[in-house]
Each structure stands twice: as structure tokens, then as C-alpha cells.
Amino acid sequence: MSGAERSPTSAGSGPTADTPLADELAIxxxxxxxxFGAVRANNGAELEVPAGQLHALVGENGAGKSTLMRILSGMxxxxxxxxxxxxxxxxxxxxxxxxxxxxxxVHQHFMLVPTLTVAxxxxxxxxxxxxxxxxRARAEREVNExxxxxxxxxEPGRRVADLSVGEAQRVEILKTLYxxxxxxxxxxxxxxxxxxxxxxxxxxxxxxxxxGGTVVLITHKLDEVMAISDFITVMRSGATVSRxxxxxxxxxxxxxxxxxxxxxxxxxxxxxxxxxxxxxxDGSTTTTTQAQPSLxxxxxxxxxxxxxxxxxxxxxxxxxxxxARRRLLDRVSFTVAPGEILGIAGVEGNGQTALVxxxxxxxxxxxxxxxxxxxxxxxxxxxxxxxxxxxxxxDRQRRGLILDFNVADNLILGRQHHFTSGPSLDRxxxxxxxxxxxxxxxxxxxxxTLPARALSGGNQQKIIxxxxxxxxxxxxxxxxxxxxxxxxxxxxxxxxxxxxxDAGKAILLVSADLAEILALSDRVGVMYRxxxxxxxxxxxxxxxxxxxxxxxxxxxxxxxxxxxxxRATPVGRPRDGGRA
Amino acid sequence: xxxxxFLAQTIRIAMPYFFAAAGGVVSERVGIxxxxxxxxxxxxxxxxxxxxxxxxxxxxxxxxxxxGGMAAALILAVATIRFRADQVVAGIAINLxxxxxxxxxxxxxxxxxxxxxxxxxxxxxxxxxxxxxxxGNPIVWLGLITLPVLxxxxxxxxxxxxxxxxxxxxxxxxxxxxxxxxxxxxGVILSGALAGLGGAYLASDQHQFTxxxxxxxxxxxxxxxxxxxxxxxxxALACLLFAAAETLQIQLQGLQLVPSQFVEMIPYVLTIIALxxxxxxxxxxxxxxxxx
Numbered sequence: 001m002s003g004a005e006r007s008p009t010s011a012g013s014g015p016t017a018d019t020p021l022a023d024e025l026a027i028x029x030x031x032x033x034x035x036f037g038a039v040r041a042n043n044g045a046e047l048e049v050p051a052g053q054l055h056a057l058v059g060e061n062g063a064g065k066s067t068l069m070r071i072l073s074g075m076x077x078x079x080x081x082x083x084x085x086x087x088x089x090x091x092x093x094x095x096x097x098x099x100x101x102x103x104x105x106v107h108q109h110f111m112l113v114p115t116l117t118v119a120x121x122x123x124x125x126x127x128x129x130x131x132x133x134x135x136r137a138r139a140e141r142e143v144n145e146x147x148x149x150x151x152x153x154x155e156p157g158r159r160v161a162d163l164s165v166g167e168a169q170r171v172e173i174l175k176t177l178y179x180x181x182x183x184x185x186x187x188x189x190x191x192x193x194x195x196x197x198x199x200x201x202x203x204x205x206x207x208x209x210x211x212g213g214t215v216v217l218i219t220h221k222l223d224e225v226m227a228i229s230d231f232i233t234v235m236r237s238g239a240t241v242s243r244x245x246x247x248x249x250x251x252x253x254x255x256x257x258x259x260x261x262x263x264x265x266x267x268x269x270x271x272x273x274x275x276x277x278x279x280x281x282d283g284s285t286t287t288t289t290q291a292q293p294s295l296x297x298x299x300x301x302x303x304x305x306x307x308x309x310x311x312x313x314x315x316x317x318x319x320x321x322x323x324a325r326r327r328l329l330d331r332v333s334f335t336v337a338p339g340e341i342l343g344i345a346g347v348e349g350n351g352q353t354a355l356v357x358x359x360x361x362x363x364x365x366x367x368x369x370x371x372x373x374x375x376x377x378x379x380x381x382x383x384x385x386x387x388x389x390x391x392x393x394x395d396r397q398r399r400g401l402i403l404d405f406n407v408a409d410n411l412i413l414g415r416q417h418h419f420t421s422g423p424s425l426d427r428x429x430x431x432x433x434x435x436x437x438x439x440x441x442x443x444x445x446x447x448x449t450l451p452a453r454a455l456s457g458g459n460q461q462k463i464i465x466x467x468x469x470x471x472x473x474x475x476x477x478x479x480x481x482x483x484x485x486x487x488x489x490x491x492x493x494x495x496x497x498x499x500x501x502d503a504g505k506a507i508l509l510v511s512a513d514l515a516e517i518l519a520l521s522d523r524v525g526v527m528y529r530x531x532x533x534x535x536x537x538x539x540x541x542x543x544x545x546x547x548x549x550x551x552x553x554x555x556x557x558x559x560x561x562x563x564x565x566x567r568a569t570p571v572g573r574p575r576d577g578g579r580a
Numbered sequence: 581x582x583x584x585x586f587l588a589q590t591i592r593i594a595m596p597y598f599f600a601a602a603g604g605v606v607s608e609r610v611g612i613x614x615x616x617x618x619x620x621x622x623x624x625x626x627x628x629x630x631x632x633x634x635x636x637x638x639x640x641x642x643x644x645x646x647x648g649g650m651a652a653a654l655i656l657a658v659a660t661i662r663f664r665a666d667q668v669v670a671g672i673a674i675n676l677x678x679x680x681x682x683x684x685x686x687x688x689x690x691x692x693x694x695x696x697x698x699x700x701x702x703x704x705x706x707x708x709x710x711x712x713x714x715x716g717n718p719i720v721w722l723g724l725i726t727l728p729v730l731x732x733x734x735x736x737x738x739x740x741x742x743x744x745x746x747x748x749x750x751x752x753x754x755x756x757x758x759x760x761x762x763x764x765x766x767g768v769i770l771s772g773a774l775a776g777l778g779g780a781y782l783a784s785d786q787h788q789f790t791x792x793x794x795x796x797x798x799x800x801x802x803x804x805x806x807x808x809x810x811x812x813x814x815x816a817l818a819c820l821l822f823a824a825a826e827t828l829q830i831q832l833q834g835l836q837l838v839p840s841q842f843v844e845m846i847p848y849v850l851t852i853i854a855l856x857x858x859x860x861x862x863x864x865x866x867x868x869x870x871x872x
Contacts, residue, residue: 075755096757111752113745114866124745125756127738134738175756 025084026051026183026214027072032081033238034067041067042078043238047216049231051086051182054205054215056229056246058222060258060486061457064238065218066108069185072216073105074098085183104176108187108218110168112160118171119143119156122178146177151204165347166197173204183214190224194347195514195547202228220258220487222251223515234258259487308373309335310506311359311475316367318354318530328354329365330530336475336506341497342535343521344510347550351530352510353394356479359508360384360391362399372474385414390468392461394479394510400464401452408434408448410463415471441466442492458489465493469500476500479510494520514543528552586827588714592785594823595723596621596794599778600801601808601815602726603649603771608810609734610767611747611867615671616656617775618798619678624649624776626682629789630689632699641699642719642780649776650769652678657768661761664871675798683791696789719781726774727819731812743767747865775801803851810865825850 027049034042042064049055057065070076072083074095083091085101093101112121119139128135128142140156147153152170160168169189176184186205190198205215205228219225225232226246234242234257242257318329329351336342346352357363361381369377371387379387393399401410411434412419419430434448443455443462452460461481469476478497482490497520501507511517517524524541526534526549533549548554600621604614627648632641656674659665683693690696702717714720734740742763745753750760775798782797783789800822808815825847832843 094757095755099757105755107755111749111755113749113752115748116741116745120741120745121752124741124753125758127741129738133732133736134741179756 024050024087026053026086027216028084028087029068029072030082030084032068032071032078032083034064034071034076034078040238042071042081044081044240045235045238046240046243047072047233048243049214049216051214052209052212054209054217054228054230056225056232057216057218057235058220058225058232058254058258059235060220060488061484062486063235063258065235066187067238068235069105069187069216069218072098073103073185075105099179099181102180102182103185104179104181104183105185106169106172106176106187106189108189108191110172112168112171114159114161116160117156118154118158118160118163118174121160121171122146122156122174124175126179142178143174146174150174150177151200151207152177165192165349166194166200169193169197169201182212183216184208185216185218187218188220189217190219190221191512192348194550195543196551196553197347198224221515222254225254226251236260255487309370310338310372311336311508312368312370312373313359314368314370316355316358316365316369318351318358318363318365327530329358331367332527332530332532333367334525334532334535336508338474338506339501339504340523341501341507341509341521343517343524343538344508344527344532345514345517345524345546345550346512346527348512350527352479352512352527354530355527356391356394356477356508356510359477360389360393382414382417388472388474389477390471390473390475391477392464392468392479392481394483396457396461396464401460403453404451406449406451407438407443407455407463410452411437411448411467413467415467437466437470440470441496456486458485461485461489461493465496469496474505476505476507477510478507480512481509482511482513482516514546518543526550586824586831589830590820590823590827591720591724592714593826594819595720595785596778596782596797597801597804597819597823598723598726598816599781600775600798601804601819602730602812603774603778604802604805605727605730605734605808605810605812605815606743606767606774607771608805608868609743609747609865610764611750611865611870612656612660612764612768612771613667613671613869614771614802614805615668616652616674616678616798617771617778617801618794618796619675620649620652620772620775621779621782621794621798622675622678622682622792623652624779625783625793626685626779626789627776628780628783629696629699630685632701632784633689633697636700638700638702638784641784642777645780645783646773646776649772649774649779651772652776653769653772656772657765660871661764661768667869679792682789686789686791694791698787699784701784701787717785719777719784722777723781726777727812727816734812744865747867750867800847800851806864807851822847822851 025048027047029045029047032042032045033040045064045068047057047068057069059065067076071078072085074093074097077092081091082089083093085103088101090097090101113124116124119136122143123139128138130138143154143156147170150173152174154163154167154170154174160171163171169192173184184205189201193201205217209215217224217229229246232242232244232246232249232254233240234244234254236258241260244254312335314333315331316329316333317327317331320326320328332351332355334342344352344355354363358365359369361379361384365377367377368375371384371389374387376384376387376389385391397403402413405413408430412430416425419426419433431448437443438446438448441462443459443466445455452463455463465481481497482493485493494516497507497509509517509520518538518541521538521541524536524538524546525532526546528549529552533552533554536545600617603620604617607614624645628641628645630641631644632638635641652674655677656670659670660667686692686696702719734744742753742758745758746760746763746767753763754760778797778801779794782793786793801819804818804822805815808818829843829846832838833840
């Protein structure tokens with residue numbers, strides 16, 4: 001741990017930043033403890049934020065960040081500890097009084113009513129009235145004015161269901177500003193944004209801070225922390241472990257505080273080596289200069305191997321189940337060679353799910369799908385699996401696991417026909433398989449009889465990874481393989497993916513986390529509105545280059561030929577990806 | 581002339597649907613399934629007769645009917661909102677309770693297992709015939725404006741905005757300081773009042789309570805709510821459509837052109853066709869039936 005913990009030694013960005021008196025703190029949370037049943041989400045957590053500071057609250061998933069902030073915003077009442085806002089004791093207050101006191105929270109999952117308009121969502125709960133009726137015109141005018149002054153421009157008359165994710169987030173922030181928020185809490189705001197949208201958000205947050213507003217940003221992405229925050233509070237296992245001035249620390253140091261041990265590999269995933277998509281226009285672009293990891297420019301000149309692609313799609317389209325005219329996936333063509341990771345980037349909801357489901361056999365599609373040269377379009381899920389296709393689904397709780405089944409049974413789900421003796425399941429082999437996978441993939445706790453529900457998100461994900469990768473396969477579909485998984489498990493899963501690639505497997509990696517795509521992929525494709533708008537070699541795929549494709553600003557769909565020629569990584573080449 | 585009779589009869593038949601469907605819209609818009617409209621109506625009808633019988637004043641009967649519907653709704657509200665009972669189970673239970681309770685009190689107050697004595701009504705009875713007589717009943721006017729007024733409330737007032745928000749995304753409403761449970765109570769009890777009013781119309785129109793007299797009208801009203809996609813304007817049209825089908829059935833029955841059993845099926849077949857074919861893709865309030 002660093003030396004700068006738990007003492008409010010500085011007030012952030014201002015030149016006169018000295019130790020603030022307790023009552024100069026916008027937020028002061030002390031000894032916060034919160035139980036959910038037997039689970040202790042917060043354990044004596046502390047948070048001190050002076051007014052006018054951009055403060056990052058970081059920690060792994062499950063470290064208690066969101067709980068702490070929900071206590072601050074009045075959604076939960078703490079079991080112990082005190083909360084002061086602007087020097088006033090507000091412990092256990094309601095959302096309504098938090099809002100009245102100028103505390104606004106932007107949730108990770110948007111709290112917007114999709115059927116209502118932007119203006120209606122913004123004013124809900126404190127609607128302007130004209131007589132007994134709702135003054136819609138005034139609501140829309142006020143939203144326009146607020147948008148203009150804060151830089152959050154959204155058409156007030158549009159239905160929220162029709163907005164892009166970035167626009168929806170603007171509405172969320174507008175909601176808090178409309179209520180006069182001076183303390184703004186954002187819970188993982190960039191998870192769903194494209195790089196340019198992230199830039200815009202940073203601009204808005206900086207503007208708020210410069211006007212004297214206080215911002216608390218919950219995140220686990222260290223590049224974001226470095227790019228925008230003035231001060232950092234690190235949480236681990238429900239407690240505050242470190243409080244550091246951003247300019248006095250490094251991503252590595254923060255990561256160590258988050259995990260409680262040295263994490264070298266995870267740096268790739270977290271973005272420490274990757275040019276920050278978050279570098280703003282104000283010169284805080286320190287991370288960009290670190291540039292690409294070992295620019296693989298030479299790979300571009302490498303000969304295209306003669307080996308047939310392990311996975312090949314030609315003009316694959318999927319239509320929406322409720323509207324045959326709407327294409328969720330629009331004539332997508334690409335190939336993945338053995339020993340290659342093709343990363344599919346893109347803002348969520350641009351056809352990635354349809355792509356994965358079409359390949360896995362879960363969605364009807366038109367077009368050609370070949371696995372190791374064999375046409376598998378007519379095969380069902382099980383037959384494709386037996387043909388060598390493994391699938392880590394994007395929603396592990398819905399598609400990947402049966403939460404009430406035990407670990408051993410989950411480890412053979414979809415493979416159960418390989419674990420039979422006569423008409424019945426061979427319990428002995430299932431148990432042996434479980435023992436082997438649990439130790440090979442370090443599933444904790446190592447008890448095959450526990451229901452999957454009882455495991456943490458990271459270990460649930462390891463069950464799926466073990467099932468799909470701990471067997472013979474040639475092609476792996478990895479959809480959001482590390483979503484909602486702790487840093488330790490991310491590190492582990494990334495290494496598994498790299499090892500599989502190096503062992504000659506073809507991997508299609510679909511992830512909303514651009515840093516993850518850039519850390520693992522040999523080539524990077526971008527999806528936008530159901531189409532694959534580009535495929536680039538990793539060496540030239542930077543957030544700056546990919547950004548315009550992700551927002552639809554740039555668009556040059558590639559045909560199969562050019563993709564084949566762009567292939568950057570020959571089979572069997574030793575890789576430097578898994579740097580120690 | 582036949583047209584006018586048809587219209588008058590359609591409006592009269594539509595009347596309980598208007599009230600009950602308005603109740604259904606309000607309830608479902610706050611996220612509580614309107615499965616108990618039938619029970620609310622039956623309770624309302626019985627309480628109306630009770631009030632009219634002992635006071636001799638149809639208006640007091642009407643108020644009793646509204647109160648009866650609200651009381652039944654309060655039970656549902658407490659069960660589903662306070663105690664988070666499954667809405668389908670609780671909704672069916674209310675209906676069964678209403679059947680049993682009205683039967684019990686029918687015996688207790690009027691010493692009958694089938695019907696109450698005759699009570700006063702509002703005029704505009706069936707026998708008088710014609711459009712004019714129908715509109716002589718003040719409750720008909722009330723019924724005609726119920727859904728339009730509900731439309732104004734839903735789309736033009738802050739209260740309506742909150743109501744819609746609660747049924748779509750209660751967490752969002754709550755995060756803005758809107759009291760979700762309070763609005764749910766209001767919605768369900770208002771739905772009980774409206775459906776009770778529907779029962780009151782039925783009872784005062786027939787001048788008596790008969791056992792199980794609502795005969796599934798609450799469910800047809802619920803079908804109209806779904807067919808009308810939870811939008812008061814369309815729901816009103818759906819009510820009229822179902823009522824017209826029923827009127828057609830009554831008229832055709834007199835003519836004896838086709839076996840009466842087939843004719844009697846018309847409203848129900850129409851309901852099924854409407855729900856399956858036309859509604860298909862309508863999306864209910866997102867939080868309907870769910871308690872977070």
C-alpha cells in the first residue's frame with residue numbers, strides 16, 4: 001500500500017490544495033458497514049471527497065464500490081458508520097432527500113423509462129405544471145437549456161427507447177443536473193460507450209468539476225482513472241485500502257492495491273499498455289505516448305498461410321425475430337485461421353449477439369458457415385459442438401450455466417452425451433472430469449457438489465471456460481469472456497485464450513471492452529448496426545482508428561478477399577502476447 | 581331504426597366494459613395485472629344492491645358499489661404490494677373470494693341463493709328501448725367520459741406520467757424519489773373503484789343482484805385492455821367492438837338463422853382472434869406482474 005492512505009491530505013486540483021477541514025468536504029463517509037444477508041458488502045469503508053474534485057473510486061468487481069455509492073445516494077441505509085454531505089450528517093437518508101441535497105447518481109444500468117420521452121424522463125418526479133396538467137413545452141425547453149449549458153445535447157422530444165446508449169447516458173446525467181446535483185456519482189459510465197463518446201463524457205465531467213461540482217467516478221478501468229481523476233480511493237473486499245493523488249501514482253500501483261498482490265499480466269487487459277481511449281483534449285495524454293506494444297508492422301508482410309480457415313462466414317445475415325425486414329446481422333463475411341484471435345469490437349447491441357448466436361447454432365441465419373472447411377449451416381448446436389466448436393456465451397447465467405445444478409453437472413452441460421454408460425449418465429466419469437477440470441482451471445471453492453449459484457462470478461465463468469476449453473476443440477467463440485469477472489480471473493482467462501491460440505486454435509473474441517480486444521487480438525473487426533464495417537491488423541488498430549468505425553462515422557465494409565490478405569499472423573509463429 | 585336500437589344496445593352493453601377496462605388500464609399501468617376486475621365488479625354489483633335496498637337511493641347504492649370494488653382492490657393491493665404475493669394467484673383468489681362472499685351475503689341479507697329483491701335504478705332501462713332512453717341514465721354519460729378522461733390523466737398530468745413510469749421501470753421512478761408503492765396502491769384501488777362502478781351499472785340496470793351476474797365481463801374488459809394496448813382511446817374502441825359483437829349475437833339469436841350455440845360464441849371467438857391475431861406484438865407495461 002502506498003503512504004497516502006486514509007488521510008485527507010489534499011484537496012485535489014487547486015493550487016491551494018491543503019488539508020481541508022472536515023466540513024469543507026463535500027462527501028465524508030466513515031466506517032461504513034453494510035450487510036446483505038450474511039454477505040458483508042462494505043466493511044468499515046471510508047470516502048472523503050472535497051468539493052470541486054474529480055474522484056475515482058476503484059476496485060475489483062464485488063469490492064463494494066457500488067454499495068458504498070448507493071448508500072451515499074440514499075438507496076441503501078448503512079448498518080454502521082456515518083455519512084456527511086457538505087458537513088451535514090445525513091446517515092441513512094432517503095433518495096428524495098439526497099436528490100434535494102444535490103446528490104445525483106448515474107447508475108450502471110440506466111434508470112430510464114424507455115417508453116417515455118427524453119424530457120419526460122428528465123423531469124419525472126418534479127414535473128413543471130400548468131394548472132393541473134403537465135407542462136410539456138416547458139419541460140422540453142428546460143431540457144434544451146440544460147443541455148446547451150452542460151454540453152449534453154439530446155433532442156428532448158425523442159423517445160428514450162430510440163436513443164443510442166451514449167445519448168441515453170446523457171439523459172441520465174441531465175436528470176441529475178435538472179435536480180440541481182452538485183455531487184455527481186457515476187457507476188461504471190464508460191462500459192457501454194465508444195471511444196469518442198467516452199471523450200465527450202470526460203469533457204462534460206471536467207466542465208462540471210471546473211464549475212465547482214464534485215464528481216465520483218466508479219470504475220475498474222485504470223486508464224480511465226489515470227486520464228481523468230484528481231484523486232483515487234481504492235477499495236478491496238468492502239474496505240478502503242488506499243487513498244492516493246492521481247499524479248503521485250501509477251496504474252501498476254493502483255492495480256496492486258486493488259488486488260492486494262502484484263498483477264503483471266492483467267495490465268494488458270486493464271489498459272496500462274494501451275493508448276488510452278480516454279485521453280482528453282487538455283494534454284493529459286501521457287499514456288498515448290507509450291504507444292503500441294511491439295508494433296507488429298512486420299506481420300503485415302508475413303505470407304498468408306495456405307491452411308484453410310478454421311472458421312469461415314460468407315454473407316451471414318440474421319433477421320430480427322419480430323420483424324423480418326430488420327437485419328440484426330447484415331451480410332457478415334470473415335475468416336479466422338488456426339492460431340489466430342480475431343477480436344470483434346463495437347458498441348454493444350450492434351449485432352454481436354446475433355453473430356455469436358448464428359455461429360453457435362442458436363439463431364437462424366442465411367449465408368454460409370464453414371467449420372474447418374465443412375459446411376455446418378444445417379447442423380444443430382450439439383453437432384456443431386461435436387464438430388469442434390466451443391462457445392463461451394455472453395450471458396453466463398442465462399446461456400452458460402444452470403445455476404441450480406452443481407459444478408460437476410455444469411461442467412458437462414451440452415457434452416452429457418459423452419458421459420454416459422448405456423442409457424444413464426456415468427456418475428463416476430462425471431466426477432472424475434469435475435475433479436480434473438476444477439484443478440486445471442483453479443475453480444474455487446474446489447467442491448464439485450456445490451450449486452453453480454454459490455460460486456463467485458469469476459469462478460462461474462471459469463466453469464464455462466473449463467467446459468469449453470478443457471476438451472478437444474478447434475474453434476472457440478468467446479463472447480464477453482471476462483464480463484463481470486474479477487481481475488484475477490480476467491488474468492487467468494486471458495492467459496487461457498492466449499495459450500489456446502498458441503496451440504493452434506482459432507478464436508473469435510467478441511467483447512465490449514476495447515482494451516480486452518486490443519490486448520488479445522491478432523486482427524480487430526468492428527461491428528456497427530449489424531455489419532462488419534472493418535477488419536484491421538492489430539498493429540494499426542488503435543482506439544483512435546477504431547473509434548470512428550464504432551460510431552458509424554467511418555465505414556468501409558471489407559470483402560473476404562481483402563480480409564484474407566490482411567491476415568496479420570501466420571500459423572505457429574511464437575508470440576509475445578503473453579508477456580510475463 | 582334497427583341501427584339506432586343496435587347502437588343503443590351496444591352502448592348499454594359496453595358500459596360495464598368501459599368502467600372495468602378503465603380500471604384495468606390504471607392497474608396494469610402501475611404494473612399490477614388486472615386479473616381481478618371480475619371480482620371487483622361482482623363485489624361492486626352486490627354492494628350497490630345492498631346500498632340501494634337499504635337506502636332506497638340509487639346514488640347511495642352507486643357509492644356503495646364503488647366502495648365495495650375499492651375494498652376488494654385493497655385486499656389485492658395489500659397482498660401483492662405489501663406481501664408480494666404472486667399476482668396471478670392473488671388475482672384469481674380475489675375472484676373466487678368475490679364469488680363466495682357475495683353468495684354468502686346474499687343468503688345472509690336477502691335469504692336467497694339466487695338473487696336479491698328488486699331495487700331502484702337510474703332509469704333508461706332496457707324495456708324503454710331506443711337511444712333516448714339509454715341516455716336517460718346518468719351513469720351512461722359517466723361511462724362514456726371515463727376512458728377519455730383517463731387518457732387525459734395518463735398523458736397530460738404529472739400523476740399520469742408517474743403512473744406510466746412506475747409500470748414501465750419502477751426502479752427508475754424510485755431513483756427519482758417517486759413513491760412506487762404509493763402509486764401502486766392508488767392505481768389498484770382506483771381500478772377497484774372503476775370496476776366497482778361497472779358492477780354498480782350492471783346491478784342498477786337490472787335492478788337486482790343475481791349470483792355470478794358479472795358472467796366473465798371482467799375478463800372481457802381485461803381482453804379489451806390488452807387488445808387496446810393499454811391506451812385508453814384504443815381500449816374504448818375495443819370495448820365497443822366487443823359490445824357490438826355481443827349485440828350482434830343477441831340480435832341474431834332472435835332470428836334463429838344459425839344454431840344459437842354458434843351465435844353465442846361470437847364475442848368469445850372475436851376476443852381470441854383479436855388477442856392472437858391483432859395484438860400479437862403489443863408490448864405490455866414492462867414491469868407488469870413483476871415485483872422487483
